[in-house]
Amino acid sequence: MRVPVRPLLLLIPFACAGVACPGARAQTAPGATPQDTVVASTLPDRPEQITVRLDLARAGLQSDTGAEVYRFGPSALRTIPQGDNTPLNQVLLQAPGVAQDSFGQIHVRGDHNEVQFRLDGVQLPEGLAVFGQSLETRFAHDLSLVTGALPAQYGFLDAAVIDIDVKSGSNSPGGEVSLYGGARDYLQPSLAYGVASGRWDLFVTGDFLHTRVGIENPTSTFEPIHDLSNQYHGLAKLTFTADADTRLSLVAGVSDAEYQIPDNPGQVPGLGLSYDGITGFDSRNLAEHQKEITDFGILSLQKVIGSLTLQSSVFTRYSSLYYSPDAVGDLLFDGISQTAARSVMSTGSQTDAGWRIDDSHTLRAGEQVFVERNVSSTHSVVSPQTGTDDAGNPVFGSTPLSIDDGSGKTGMVYGLYIQDEWRILPRLTINYGVRFDGVSEYVSATQLSPRVNVVWRPTWTTTVHAGYSRTFTPPPFEQVTSNSIGSFVDTSAAASVLRNDRVQPERDNYFDGGVDQIVLQGLHLGLDAYYKQAANLIDEGQFGAPIILSAFNYAHGEVHGYEASTTYDRGPLSLYANVAWSRAIGKDIVSSQFDFTAGELAYISNRWIHLDHDQRWTGSGGAACSLFHRTDHPLRASADLVVGSGLRADGEVPNGRALPGYYTINLAFVQSFGSLATRGTSLRLDVLNLLDRRYIIRDGSGVGVGAPQYGLRRSILAGITQRF
Template structure:
């Protein structure tokens, strides 16, 4: 069950010593012929290690409460109950949360913002990958996943649409689990998880390999995709050591390596003609069938974070150093792409980041808790492209043989952030959380902002919790995606854009208002309602502007986003159920950066009209239910089902006069259902489950290839049958 907790108040007081001594370490043994001066300290009992670990976990959580924000929580057991369990991509799990809408290539949007999602592991920020599709974090590492949205406290910044805060599994319990999962679309996925402890140290390690014939969304609604194989490896590790009764050092790291074929549309022929109307030849080929295209993309992502957590008395703090290396290589089909598009580009990108993060909390008596911290981050991006083009004359006609243009860029950016906030218990059942945050980014642009945040939470007896808040946010465009075009180099070629403006991306600035409530009815049922309104300057959006599946950020000069979310939960005995429904609108006007990516007609229209952004979806819903038998003949058996509903993302519309209205209409709505049945055999450690994806075999289109910044059509997967077997030792 998805446990929804708005305006979390529990656990906001800092943890204090539980009266249990920390681990003691034995002295070096004396020589055999010499008695020790003092007896060696006995080794710490395992129970003391466990208690200390749990107390430090509580202290870590107290550093990062989300007072006034909306928090949606999904635990490890709930993930196992979902169809697909932890074998599905993490983005499919997040789609079951309120206000999250589905997009192509595994993307998702929180409250109708394109990007704006920040990932944290055990409170530490994990920089983003360059990759659009594929997952960089596996569900197998999750002990608890929180989606934090709304008017965020001052602790959260830079990415403010939603915080994906993951508490990873640890090794407090010795265990080894091996599993094999596979089925439709040529899917095969073996995996292993190991956890354990020794003295004051514990660890958790997971790894999986996946082969599939449906690596990226199919470009047609057929059951199988053409040229869409993928091989993916994902590894993760966590190790910590308790030092005394107040400190813990931990190391977290992960690595992914993914190879994708780019799916081909069938039945199309690529060809070009020169200025005289004659067929253009590329290596002796004048016509190229789309089925023969061979485009591929390779992605890697590695990260590591070293953290020190300290908690003593009224003070708790965690300081971390982190780094990431992300690479992306797109390998084109030069002949095919030249004949289809008039240009073909090899693209390689490498982004390296290092940084440090501090988060602290100090309890000042019974009424105030101060939280403060900071972040410094250094990014460097190196990009290289080889672009094959044709020369063109003044009328745009092709002449001559293809030419190869090389381009190399090496850019860097540094960001700084500090914050201070106070959790003030005004009167019983009323908490005011207010603070300030300062962010500065020095790179392609030098920008900064001081951002106030304030949230009021009221939780009287009776199960009601209400909140209202305001946040000023500052969100730079994702540095790892920032790109520029050498417009002078491509002038007079088939790669020349219609627009010649190349203004660098701005940081998004916004005012965010949010209010809502949650009501518990009895012990088993709760529901909530939340509404928000946002006004934005330099609203950041992203688009795919070329064959490489690399998104490029751009800005709308002004934006507005508003919506409302309804949530409900029920849990009793072995039955749990949830449902979410959201209504959202997101609009922008006047594109004011990276204009060269757009047609002159679209730029002119958007300059004088408010349009829906391409990722706007008016209605989004999700729901699910599961039942777990824990007695009788069916003891250990579970059944579950979930669904996702979308009213459709935007697409272009043709006006009565024949002109194009960018994002003027929406794709048809859709609903998909998934189901699962499984059984855990007591005593043997075996767990078997059967999953059915898209039970009704619905054909639904996520994108049709039109819209502002949309580069390709894509369809959701058709019905699939999968079987999983795992063994725990």
């Protein structure tokens, strides 16, 4: 089930004495060292027990004290509609305060996209993928969403941390082959294999996805036009355990995805342009494409020396994006037909150390360094301005003009932290620390950030927490230069505003507080409130035909909200429900001004507006039940609900109105059969958007919004999985 691992569970070792309590990660509290549990300290040195012991030690490096943690365990990931085939963003929509957007984006607690992903505790650098999910749900043995006032060890992207415990040969032994597909030519074969033998542990998985709904449909029709996508994903994890206290692991992954950009029929070119005499174009015949590639590798050394645990990692990530336009159509509709290529190569290191000084103090410290190389090149075809008419409006020629541009930049982001988890009293814990972060890329800046969280447990069933964190978010490592903007003066792609101040780091004060209550065995209830005050709040938008997100700053930003969640897990029945209220506003755009009109900049300069991703109400819920669970042919049935009050769109003012609210219901049925010859067979039936609700995610208006997108219509998918 989905378990809200709230601060309550940080004190579980006192109540459970090593017994597996609901929500505890690997039978130990988040942030605790292996010595905090009886289980870890008494394990014999058999290979499988050594693996468990080292896993507990690694989990102990990740301090969650005072943060909000929502965990998806192995059973939850198997039970949700689509199971391992579920896109990762769809899994996360079931957590409190997570709102969906187009292109697979999510917004956590009113932030745009400042979400970091960690594999086995190691943070991956940001990539360039816009549409695809370079990380797959099938990679995860379990995963957690960590948000709130984060402890000092979390930096760079602080809206939320997606912490993925990657599958291994130990926790996912054997092999499986799966074939899954259904509506709109959806076809997804996959395979996985895990084996552990002696000191070696191996897990590999891969899949191929073919679908005719690669990107959200720009219309509400059942079948989108020109929306084919072919995608490949793979991951391998190899682990060598040198001795009972030393482990070396390598995680490597690849994602390769091609997308057709879906067409919106019935649109008419309105710029009055001509391409070699062609002035009209049927928008249903636009042929735009985008290709996205991501490769990554992480090499980690873990060492336990008495009460000291250390993990040191080096990693690399390469991501690229290539947009191919419709040569004629893009020019007539947008004033520019641009072939765009971008790539980022990131290499770095991360080291985390935890030292349990005594029963009251656990000291943690570490470092992170990302060295990044960004390369961008464009080939643009525009119409040159030949003069003006009697009214002063520009007149353009019919012979296209080509403009080539390219740039590259090498930069660095880095961070250091130290923190002490101090158990002042048996029921009172404080986690205090400080981070030092810096960026040296298109801008150079540093910040010292104090953080503190307090967890108080007045009773064994009630936990109260409060926290403050000062955060520093470097800008995305991509920039359009002023020289590039100047190249388009007196053309059909000229910006109405030529100012282009550089995107600055975001600096926040973040406050969080809440309470968690165990109402009865298996039933949890949580309430939480948060407030963020931002300087140079970073937002992103799509400006132009290439589907590339560009960053800009609001000089001032405020985000605040409330969340309520409850879970029930008892026997074969699991239930959960979440509801969140949020308000995100910004004022005065102070960078990348060329992406906006003079009127927009003037209005926003002295007025607060809603951020384009501000959704006032967000909710989710679900139920899962296992039938015949004591037999060798169990049946799992589950249902999930996602509710939203609607993102923002332009009204009388920028982002001045909310889009209509929506809800979707998904169903899943999984029938398993035991076998004497193999490890069993499973049949799956999923129904997405059961009621076939037509709902709009974006209507094409709003600050930084490029095109309309609608939610997926009813889809029936089925699959078979054979284990061996």
